[in-house]
Amino acid sequence: xxxxxxxxxxxxxxxxxxxxxxxxxxxxxxxxxxxxxxxxxxxxxxxxxxxxxxxxxxxxxxxxxxxxxxxxxxxxxxxxxxxxxxxxxxxxxxxxxxxxxxxxxxxxxxxxxxxxxxxxxxxxxxxxxxxxxxxxxxxxxxxxxxxxxxxxxxxxxxxxxxxxxxxxxxxxxxxxxxxxxxxxxxxxxxxxxxxxxxxxxxxxxxxxxxxxxxxxxxxxxxxxxxxxxxxxxxxxxxxxxxxxxxxxxxxxxxxxxxxxxxxxxxxxxxxxxxxxxxxxxxxxxxxxxxxxxxxxxxxxxxxxxxxxxxxxxxxxxxxxxxxxxxxxxxxxxxxxxxxxxxxxxxxxxxxxxxxxxxxxxxxxxxxxxxxxxxxxxxxxxxxxxxxxxxxxxxxxxxxxxxxxxxxxxxxxxxxxxxxxxxxxxxxxxxxxxxxxxxxxxxxxxxxxxxxxxxxxxxxxx
Amino acid sequence: xxxxxxxxxxxxxxxxxxxxxxxxxxxxxxxxxxxxxxxxxxxxxxxxxxxxxxxxxxxxxxxxxxxxxxxxxxxxxxxxxxxxxxxxxxxxxxxxxxxxxxxxxxxxxxxxxxxxxxxxxxxxxxxxxxxxxxxxxxxxxxxxxxxxxxxxxxxxxxxxxxxxxxxxxxxxxxxxxxxxxxxxxxxxxxxxxxxxxxxxxxxxxxxxxxxxxxxxxxxxxxxxxxxxxxxxxxxxxxxxxxxxxxxxxxxxxxxxxxxxxxxxxxxxxxxxxxxxxxxxxxxxxxxxxxxxxxxxxxxxxxxxxxxxxxxxxxxxxxxxxxxxxxxxxxxxxxxxxxxxxxxxxxxxxxxxxxxxxxxxxxxxxxxxxxxxxxxxxxxxxxxxxxxxxxxxxxxxxxxxxxxxxxxxxxxxxxxxxxxxxxxxxxxxxxxxxxxxxxxxxxxxxxxxxxxxxxxxxxxxx
Numbered sequence: 001x002x003x004x005x006x007x008x009x010x011x012x013x014x015x016x017x018x019x020x021x022x023x024x025x026x027x028x029x030x031x032x033x034x035x036x037x038x039x040x041x042x043x044x045x046x047x048x049x050x051x052x053x054x055x056x057x058x059x060x061x062x063x064x065x066x067x068x069x070x071x072x073x074x075x076x077x078x079x080x081x082x083x084x085x086x087x088x089x090x091x092x093x094x095x096x097x098x099x100x101x102x103x104x105x106x107x108x109x110x111x112x113x114x115x116x117x118x119x120x121x122x123x124x125x126x127x128x129x130x131x132x133x134x135x136x137x138x139x140x141x142x143x144x145x146x147x148x149x150x151x152x153x154x155x156x157x158x159x160x161x162x163x164x165x166x167x168x169x170x171x172x173x174x175x176x177x178x179x180x181x182x183x184x185x186x187x188x189x190x191x192x193x194x195x196x197x198x199x200x201x202x203x204x205x206x207x208x209x210x211x212x213x214x215x216x217x218x219x220x221x222x223x224x225x226x227x228x229x230x231x232x233x234x235x236x237x238x239x240x241x242x243x244x245x246x247x248x249x250x251x252x253x254x255x256x257x258x259x260x261x262x263x264x265x266x267x268x269x270x271x272x273x274x275x276x277x278x279x280x281x282x283x284x285x286x287x288x289x290x291x292x293x294x295x296x297x298x299x300x301x302x303x304x305x306x307x308x309x310x311x312x313x314x315x316x317x318x319x320x321x322x323x324x325x326x327x328x329x330x331x332x333x334x335x336x337x338x339x340x341x342x343x344x345x346x347x348x349x350x351x352x353x354x355x356x357x358x359x360x361x362x363x364x365x366x367x368x369x370x371x372x373x374x375x376x377x378x379x380x381x382x383x384x385x386x387x388x389x390x391x392x393x394x395x396x397x398x399x400x401x402x403x404x405x406x407x408x409x410x411x412x413x414x415x416x417x418x419x420x421x422x423x424x425x426x427x428x429x430x431x432x433x434x435x436x437x438x439x440x441x442x443x444x445x446x447x448x449x450x451x452x453x454x455x456x457x458x459x460x461x
Numbered sequence: 462x463x464x465x466x467x468x469x470x471x472x473x474x475x476x477x478x479x480x481x482x483x484x485x486x487x488x489x490x491x492x493x494x495x496x497x498x499x500x501x502x503x504x505x506x507x508x509x510x511x512x513x514x515x516x517x518x519x520x521x522x523x524x525x526x527x528x529x530x531x532x533x534x535x536x537x538x539x540x541x542x543x544x545x546x547x548x549x550x551x552x553x554x555x556x557x558x559x560x561x562x563x564x565x566x567x568x569x570x571x572x573x574x575x576x577x578x579x580x581x582x583x584x585x586x587x588x589x590x591x592x593x594x595x596x597x598x599x600x601x602x603x604x605x606x607x608x609x610x611x612x613x614x615x616x617x618x619x620x621x622x623x624x625x626x627x628x629x630x631x632x633x634x635x636x637x638x639x640x641x642x643x644x645x646x647x648x649x650x651x652x653x654x655x656x657x658x659x660x661x662x663x664x665x666x667x668x669x670x671x672x673x674x675x676x677x678x679x680x681x682x683x684x685x686x687x688x689x690x691x692x693x694x695x696x697x698x699x700x701x702x703x704x705x706x707x708x709x710x711x712x713x714x715x716x717x718x719x720x721x722x723x724x725x726x727x728x729x730x731x732x733x734x735x736x737x738x739x740x741x742x743x744x745x746x747x748x749x750x751x752x753x754x755x756x757x758x759x760x761x762x763x764x765x766x767x768x769x770x771x772x773x774x775x776x777x778x779x780x781x782x783x784x785x786x787x788x789x790x791x792x793x794x795x796x797x798x799x800x801x802x803x804x805x806x807x808x809x810x811x812x813x814x815x816x817x818x819x820x821x822x823x824x825x826x827x828x829x830x831x832x833x834x835x836x837x838x839x840x841x842x843x844x845x846x847x848x849x850x851x852x853x854x855x856x857x858x859x860x861x862x863x864x865x866x867x868x869x870x871x872x873x874x875x876x877x878x879x880x881x882x883x884x885x886x887x888x889x890x891x892x893x894x895x896x897x898x899x900x901x902x903x904x905x906x907x908x909x910x911x912x913x914x915x916x917x918x919x920x921x922x
Contacts, residue, residue, distance in 0.1 A: 085883045088897030089890045092822050114867070121869030123879060308811045308822070334804075334897040343854050345760070350769045351812050361769070408582030419899070420583060422546045429550045436549030436795040439900060440879070 005450045008033050010049055010396070012064025015431055016072050016387045017369040020318065025427045031070070032056055033394040039452025042388055062461050065420050067403050067430075073395035073446060074132025075375025076337035078237070078277040078298035078327025080138040081149055082107045082116075084123035086331035092306050095243045098332070100173070107140045107165070108176040116145035120152050123336070127158070128454040130337040131443040133395040134159035136237055136275055136327075136379055138210055138299070141165050141178060143187050144343055147194045154198055154205045154375065157453040159395070163210030163380060164191040168221045171253075172212075181221045185228060192232050203449070206235070208275075212321040213239035214250045214263045226268030235273045237298075238264065241286070242278040243309040243332055261286040270295050275378055277327055278303075279317065287320055296323045296378040299370065301344035303332030311352050314345065314370075315360045325375030326367075338375075339438055342367040364432050398445040399434060400458060418442060464743060466911045469494050470511055471857070473525025476511065476892055477533050478830040481779065486888045492531070493517055494855040498911025503849055504617040506722065523922050528864050528882050528891075533847050534594025534856035535799035536836025539698070539759035539788025540597040542610055543568045543577075545584035547792035555768050556704045561634070568601045568626075569637040570588045577606035581613050584797070590913040591798040592904040594856040595620035597736055597759070597788075597840055599671055602626050602639060604648050608655045615659055615666045618914040621857070622696055622840060624671030624842055625652040629682045632714075633673075642682045646689055653693050664910070667696070669736075674700035675711045675724045682699070687729030696734045696841065698759075699725065702747070703739040704770040722747040731756050736839055738788055739764075740778065741771040749780055757784045757839040762805035764793030772813050775806065775831075776821045786836030787828075799836075800899055803828040825893050859906040860895060861919060879903060 010031045018024050030043040030050040043050050050056060064070060084101050093101055110116040120139075129137055136159055137153075139146035146164040155159035166188055168178035178184035188209060195207040209229045211217045217225070229236045241247055241260050254263045261282065264270045272294040279297045282290065288295070299312050317324050326341040327333070334342070349362040362370075376386030385395040401419045419437045421430055434442060445453040445461065452461065479485050491504040491511040504511050511517060522729040525531060547563050554562055581600075588596055598614075598621055600607035600827045608624040613895045614621035627649055629639035639645035649670060656668040670690045672678045678686070690697045700720050702708055715724045722743065725731045733755040740758045743751065751758070760773050780786050787802040788794070794802070810823040823831075837847030846856040880898045882891055895903060906922065907915040913922065 004681060043870040073801040085881070085886075088880075088894040089886070091893075092824060094817070118865060118869040118883070119869055122865050124871075125869070126881070305808045305811050308814050308819075310815060310835070311812075347808065350766050351772075353769050358553070359768075363553060404579060404583050406579055408584075408586070419549075420546070420587070425546075425550070432552075437642045441902075 004038055006037050007035055007056060007059040008061050008062055008450070009056060010062050010070055011047065011050070013069040014071070014388055015069045017365070017373045020366055020369045021363070023365040023368060024429070025431065026065065027427060031388055032059065033450050035343060037393050039388060039390050039392050039394060042390060053207045064398060065400070065460070068398060068400040068444070069395050070388070071399050072388065073397055073448065074131045074371050075325055075379060075386065076127060076132045076328050076338050077275055077296075077325035077375050077378045078136040078300055079127070079135050079330050079336070081120055081123040082110050082138065082140045083331035084126070085119055087336065088334045089331065090334070095105050095246050096249070096423050097311060098307055102247070103331070104173050104176050110140045110145045111142045113144060113148060116142075116148055124152050124156050124158055126336050126419040128156060128337065128446055130440045130445065131397040131446055132158070132336070132338055133446065133448045134375070134379060134381065134385060136161040136163070136208060138163045138165055138237070141167060141176065141187070143190050149203050150195050150198060157204065157448050157451050159381070159385070159448055160205050161208035161237070161274055162191065162195055162205060163208040163237055164188050165210050165212050166221065167212040167216035168227060169216050169218055172216050181218065181224055184221055184264040185224050188228060192234055201434070207232070209234050209236040211236075211238045211269070213246075213460065214260065215246065215253060219254065219267070222263065222267035222269065229273070230268060235275065236269055237275040237277070240264070240279055241281045242304070243307070244281065247281060259283060259286055261289050265289060265293065272296070273380065277329060278305055278309065278312065287317065291320045291322050296322070296325065298327035298378060299324050299345060300327040300329035300333055300341070301348040302334055302341060303329035305344065305348065307332050311348050313360070314349060314362060315352070323374065323377045324370055325378035326355055326370050337440065338371050339435065342371045342435055345370060353408065364435055394450040396413045396447050397443045398459065399438070399442050400444045401430060401434060403444065466496050468496055468517065468520040469523055469911070470517060470520050471523050471531055471539070472508065472511075475531040475532070475849055476530050478826070478834045481827055481830045482824070484826040484829060484892070486892065492849055493520065494911050496821050498854050500849060500853050500855060501618040503851060505786060511811055525859060526600055526861070526921070528554055529859060529861040529905070531849070531857050532860050533833040533849065534909065535592045535832050535845065536786055537593045537596040537737055537789050537799050538757075538786035538839045539761055540588070540596050540791050540797070542581055542584040543571050543599065543601045545587070545797065546794035547582055548797065549795045551767055551795070552793065555838065556707050556770060557710070559768055564792070564860060565634050565637050571601045571606045572603045572607060574609060574739060577603075577609055581610045585613050585617050585619055587797050589617060591800065591903065591906055592858040592901075592907055593797070593799055594907065595617070595836070595840060595842065595846060597624070597629045597669060599624045599698070601620065601625055602628060602637065602648070604651050607652050611656050611659060618665065618912050619908050620842070620846070620909055621666050622669040622698070623656050623666060624698055625649050625668040626671050626673050627682060627686060628673040628677035630677050630679050633677050633721060642679065642685055646685050649686065649689060653695055666706065668693070670695050672699045672730070674707075676707065676714060677723065680715065680728070683724065683728035683730060690734070691729060695729055696736065697728070698736040698738070699715050701725070701737045702742045703741055703765070704768065705811045707741065708742060720744060720747055722750050726750060726754065729892045733757075735835040739770065739773065741765055741773045743919050748778065752781045752783050755784070757786065759788035759839060760785050760806060761788040761790035761794055761802075761807040763795055763802060764790035765794055766805065766809065768793050772809050773819070774813060775810060775823060776813070784835065785831055786839035787831050798901065799832050800896065802897060803832045806831060825896055829896065855908050855911040857908050858869070858904045859920065860899070860903050861905045862891060862895060
């Protein structure tokens with residue numbers, strides 16, 4: 001059940017995606033949000049008149065100040081909350097040695113609940129502060145710690161898919177793996193049930209079946225997880241085709257399958273409720289299969305660059321009609337910010353373009369779509385979040401930019417917002433400045449389903 | 462003459478480059494800086510004893526708090542101060558259309574001194590806040606505005622090379638170019654003399670001869686600028702081999718030369734006091750020529766990616782013994798932060814490695830070297846700045862990181878520093894976390910020649 005809120009009218013400029021190519025910039029808007037956090041009206045013309053709307057006369061008013069605008073909350077379609085303390089720590093490693101050197105030891109240590117509390121509390125606070133209103137999380141193999149992550153997201157009010165990581169193959173370290181297929185399935189079932197008990201509506205927190213990736217699971221385990229997904233109707237998430245040695249390993253481990261995607265497909269896991277992270281090196285046939293199954297893809301540009309995995313062919317995926325969102329992939333990715341990922345998606349698309357031509361380039365509009373509506377489609381919430389439309393829920397952030405005064409001298413209190421607007425910029429350019437120069441300082445307030453879940457000292461609601 | 466300062470002992474951890482491959486992390490140090498801003502001692506063992514050193518008994522003490530460390534100030538070897546308002550505004554453009562669409566109109570507008578005051582004041586404040594203690598600036602063609610930039614740097618205490626941009630070719634727009642070779646040289650000479658008049662020692666502000674790039678200048682103009690450099694002994698800076706259409710244009714404009722580097726060489730401009738920005742597509746023969754002439758290279762990774770110019774082969778340049786530093790190239794580059802450039806240099810090196818193998822990868826140590834000592838060599842200040850050694854000057858920043866408390870809850874005043882340290886990280890990992898997650902919030906104080914030139918509310922000197 002949604003919490004009961006004060007009816008609120010959000011007044012000021014708002015920016016959101018109409019489609020992949022089109023960003024709407026409404027420089028004078030008013031959005032009414034009802035007691036359930038649902039958008040009741042979006043006014044673009046008679047903004048002054050909204051306070052006289054029947055039933056809205058005594059509504060609370062929240063106004064954008066500081067050169068800013070409302071923007072939909074970000075969707076992080078792939079993030080390992082358990083790896084947050086390692087953000088930025090990867091050296092010159094690539095996927096398989098990175099897992100053994102940095103990742104498994106840290107994840108394993110989260111069996112201790114005090115440590116898990118510290119890490120997950122911080123990870124959720126941080127992602128909220130960066131404007132992430134929905135996240136598809138990987139936790140660890142541990143049931144209590146995974147359930148703790150669900151508790152924290154529910155308490156802090158972040159929409160989250162909570163994934164207990166399954167990994168039963170002997171390729172996983174002996175100190176950190178599921179003891180058997182039966183144990184893996186039982187533990188996963190426990191986490192599914194826990195999420196559904198603490199949030200029966202599933203409006204905020206829902207479970208997600210999470211085979212780590214094909215090399216971590218036996219074929220039997222993958223099939224059992226496919227069956228568990230079918231039985232529970234839950235979402236699923238995993239990794240696919242991230243780097244060359246990993247793909248070679250999969251081909252070696254599953255010699256009778258027709259490639260990486262086929263491993264998941266045969267297990268019943270390639271379906272519209274599957275989120276595949278990376279998809280850097282899929283073959284044309286695999287892309288066709290992913291498209292045919294309507295499985296979703298989480299593009300993780302920062303991670304793919306940092307670990308030298310490669311450049312995901314996002315334009316090609318989009319041209320094939322595949323649904324794509326953005327993922328931070330902390331801590332393969334170094335940042336918990338989806339705004340940073342939108343930038344990184346631009347950079348990766350430029351590197352693809354250097355070899356394959358300008359068609360590959362993603363625009364400002366396109367990466368902001370991937371960060372919001374694209375991500376919403378990946379996690380199955382496209383009717384509810386990702387844009388400002390009547391009937392959608394108020395998952396939003398208030399963005400503030402800094403006005404440079406004449407003479408250019410800084411304010412007494414220093415540079416707070418981080419993005420300088422001189423005043424002569426067109427609105428499109430202000431949005432671009434935010435994309436390329438912004439950070440969590442610009443996100444002065446964040447709401448999920450109408451509830452204020454984060455704000456900075458600069459927010460005066 | 463250096464201003465007279467209070468003798469100061471800087472106590473706490475410090476981090477700096479010993480060489481390209483080696484970063485020294487001294488977890489308990491004390492650095493004494495004399496009244497002229499010169500490092501008198503660097504103590505690594507008996508830190509407690511420094512206050513009893515003869516002559517230092519009553520010295521001021523500045524201590525690192527907040528999980529931080531001292532780090533040398535950054536050197537930005539290529540930045541267009543005049544383009545700062547356009548940071549983040551470039552769309553899908555590439556070099557030559559970017560110049561005409563975004564750059565020339567903005568630069569041209571700085572003929573108005575009130576606008577130049579606002580832009581330059583802000584640009585210098587911002588770069589200082591990001592820890593840039595030395596910058597090689599491009600201004601515009603306008604003499605008064607260029608001289609104003611010199612005044613602002615001197616007043617704010619930033620070391621700067623001030624370049625009046627020369628561009629007399631008819632390829633430059635008619636509303637924004639030098640009227641003739643004679644006019645270009647006269648104007649450049651005026652700026653050289655102005656800098657030398659306001660800072661006769663050249664300790665803070667010095668002039669730099671600045672042919673924009675070969676397509677902007679006639680051969681006669683380039684030769685005259687080469688002669689002016691020789692006559693004045695000043696540094697010089699320009700662009701080279703940034704993208705393919707530009708190189709084709711140079712070959713077309715200078716058909717009797719043996720390529721882009723040769724155009725500058727024939728003009729007498731390829732010498733140890735020349736800073737070449739970009740150098741993305743130099744041929745092997747050109748690299749040999751650059752190495753033979755000991756000209757320096759400014760690597761501008763953010764710009765090269767944003768404008769789809771290509772990936773500079775930094776490892777190859779270093780292997781050839783060429784001196785390389787980092788440049789933000791605002792606003793081809795979207796950020797005035799050299800810390801961001803160090804990250805971007807890592808990303809570009811990963812993209813080179815995807816095609817050419819692991820040898821191309823730059824390490825954390827290497828990019829931090831490029832950001833400090835490498836840059837110092839590029840601008841000819843390697844004896845004075847870039848590291849903490851006795852006899853060098855105190856160009857430094859105090860870096861603060863955030864300690865995550867047990868339980869993970871945020872401080873009352875929110876996330877101030879932006880980089881979370883959990884407490885179990887090795888020192889090397891803390892530095893990596895700063896590199897990949899840090900921003901200007903981490904830079905709580907900045908000194909140039911011992912003078913405090915920037916600080917945030919968190920600095921308690």
